[in-house]
Amino acid sequence: MLDNLKEFASEFFVTGDPLILGAQVSIALTMIAIVIVLTYFKKWRWLWTEWLTTVDHKKIGIMYIIASLLMLFRGGVDALLMRTQLAMPELNFLEAEHYNQIFTTHGVIMILFMAMPLMFGLFNIIVPLQIGARDVAYPFLNSMSFWLFFWGAMLFNMSFVIGGSPDAGWLAYPPLSELSHSPGVGQNFYIWGIQISGIGSLATGINFIVTILKMRAPGMRLMKMPMFSWSVLSSCISIIFAFPILTVTLFLLFLDRFLGAHFFTLDGGGNPMMYINLIWMWGHPEVYIVVLPAFGIFSEVVAAFSRKKLFGYASMVFAMIAISVAAFFTWAHHFFTMGSGANVNAFFAVTTMIIAIPTGVKVFNWLFTMFRGKIQFTTPMMWAIAFIPCFVVGGMTGVLLSVAPADFQFHNSYFLIAHFHQVLIGGVVFGYFAGLYYWWPKMFGFKLNEHLGKWAFWFWNIGFYVCFMPQYLLGLMGMTRRINVYDFDMGWQPLNVVSTIGAFLMGIAFLFQVWQIAHSIKFHKKDTTGDSWGVGRTLEWSIPSPAPVYNFATIPVADERDWWWEEKERREQGIQPKAIPLEPIHMPKNSAIPFIKSLCWFTAGFGFVFNWLWIAIPGLIGVAICMLVRSFQYDTDYYIQVDEIKRTEAALRGAN
Amino acid sequence: MANHDTGAHKSHGGSFKSYLIGFLLSIVLTIIPLVVVLNDMMSRNATLIVILAMAVLQFLVQLFFFMHIRDEEKPRYNLMTLILAVVILLTIVAGSIWIMTYNMTAG
């Protein structure tokens, strides 16, 4: 009996590697510490009612951001481990198997569990405030999206200590990801972790499209809408058409592994290349999904800190929508070398080059916005300025890669690695950092320490170039991605050492950011104006920070592009806004169903990972029960009465 | 809570007559391809064109007579999302066929 248990445990838990053992111990200790702290301070009820069951878009956004920063830490550690292994030739720091797992989890976590939630966090916090709405269109569904993401991410990350991590690359190409080549459970974790969180992403896409199209403040016509909201709309358009493809593709891979189907297998009439075709139909729009909101953030930040209105508003809108649709016509450039024929390659090379045009339009718009502006070099603005050259270089190397014949040389080399890190870090990460710094006071009511922020900024930027510029050269010298050892005589050592140093500089930058947040929480100065930077142009800066639960006591008629900027000028001239009488506010009630239903999905996913139907089926039944319970619920909202609004507003404004 | 561009669409629903016409049309549009295919009336390519055309017409019948896509008020977001979905749907199907033409592993 005991021996059986021991044997089970040694297979169930990942054992044998000191690094993982250390992680297991620290995870266990952290979990115990969290339980003790919550119990000691009697915070369980608070956690449940204020956070786990909340449907408030601002709180959901904050939870997204916390989760994504934790994931940034994990993905970052993965990156540093890889760079350490590659620093020297023939190093034996990570074994091949472990190295494969790490580059797989690094990719998945950074794109799906770091960039996506950070993006959704900003969507959630900012979009309703920016368009003058009191919540998103479907607050209940919004909470569901978050918890599906959360439990999906948990399931994926669990593979680290239980059962073994996936190791077939971030897109899990078959036949490597098939049962024949990856018999372990790691690949199942991959499928179910992404599948569960992917459903949540799809729901968020629908939610924000409806929010933006139908819930704008009176007077705010689409062409008066702030640019960040436009970028969210364009990103969500891509989400709703791309994510179903991912869902199907992963499900087919699951059927291959679970029921012995032959979609992508080498035998039985399967076709692995079909998987590659399908996954990139999602994968290519996905990179635009994460980068478009970053473009929106830059547009807001650049205009605000140049104290000018955005140059070329209409062309910006056009460029964003064009990108979100055109993103669906370029996918084959990820596999020029697959042998689909010259016509296919020519077509997709041309579409890829075309999509660079709207992106170029945007860069000029930002430059012209800054031109002759009174630029303030705050941290958000610095990230925005640093983004431009970085993204331009990254984009240009992308155009090089889009030349199909040349791609046969660059394909799967470090040139490609450097290219996509440059657009994803230089574009997405820099963008979200700019957004995070810019809107931080709106979320929490205080600014992050600028001094430490600038240290973090410089470490990030210098680290970035030191890390990735050598990788372009390494790629041209023939170093391919996903190798874990190389010989001395390849001559790759010096550049690899430089690259590793750069990676660690970025690691230090992250520590500065952690320090910056901790320091700011302890020593912050409370913002009492609501317009913390003093340069706000859009609606979200017209209300107190952090915003009250109902966001707007009365919803303004925002019929100008930079409504708050114009309003401030009017008030300076002594024109006071017309007072709108308060009315009771209709709000959604909190609900435990999203949390419980997502937990049921997690349970079902866990059961499928280990092929334990006795866990999977109860999980699925739980999901169905939750849906039916919700369908029979009719009492789902309440009203905030006028005197309560008055009290809240007085408390918030009275602090002045 | 919500502030709309659109008002309520009152005319949603159509009449019994329109449902009946839609139903009869859809039956006819199902029988035509069946007859063509089961009796081998045309060449392979002609059959293919006919049955696909009938399917598309059938889709339009459902859209107009059952789903009342015409009743929507401006701005016609339902129609816009539908058109975009159809464009991307065609891209997925036609694109896959094109890309995989030289990559078919027969067997």
Add this chain to the structure above:
Amino acid sequence: MAHAASHHDHDHGHHDQEELKTFGFWIFLMTDCILFATLFATFVVLRLNTSGGPTAEELFSMPGIIAETFILLTSSFTSGLAVLSMQKGDKKGLIGWLIVTLALGIAFVTMEITEFVHMVHEGATISTSGFLSSFFTLVGAHGLHVSIGIVWMIALVLQLARRGITSVTKRKVTIISLYWHFLDVVWIFVFTVVYLMGVM
């Protein structure tokens, strides 16, 4: 006066909510469209990969499929009649037509399951060949959608019996009938691409 204003806001807010949900459901249907498009693309690419197993022509028996098609077409029509009754405020007619739709839906799913069981008995399973994998997944995904619709419709009939026709139940009937028409459209393409093109 303040009270009157708030009352108005209440009704208005509620009505808006239901409009909003119908629109969101429409977008969901569009995403479902893409889901089926991906399955169709896979089917079309893999349909000739029979790997020595049975081919479409050997496997499909058209009479059953034709019956399924007409059953589903009729159910799409009856779900439309349910909406028509609802607009007239006829609760009995609404529930009646929904039950007719349900019965047709259950008949459809039963026939489909029988067809699948028959195929499996003949040795044509999901793991036989790429063709059959994509066949069972595409047709099965549609069947699963219909089955979910059935459970949903039963829940809705219970709610209608208890609460009658309100703005909330009205919206629910509207979207389930949209869903049902949509599934009919998908079936038309399954019928054409899988079955008709399979036997031609």
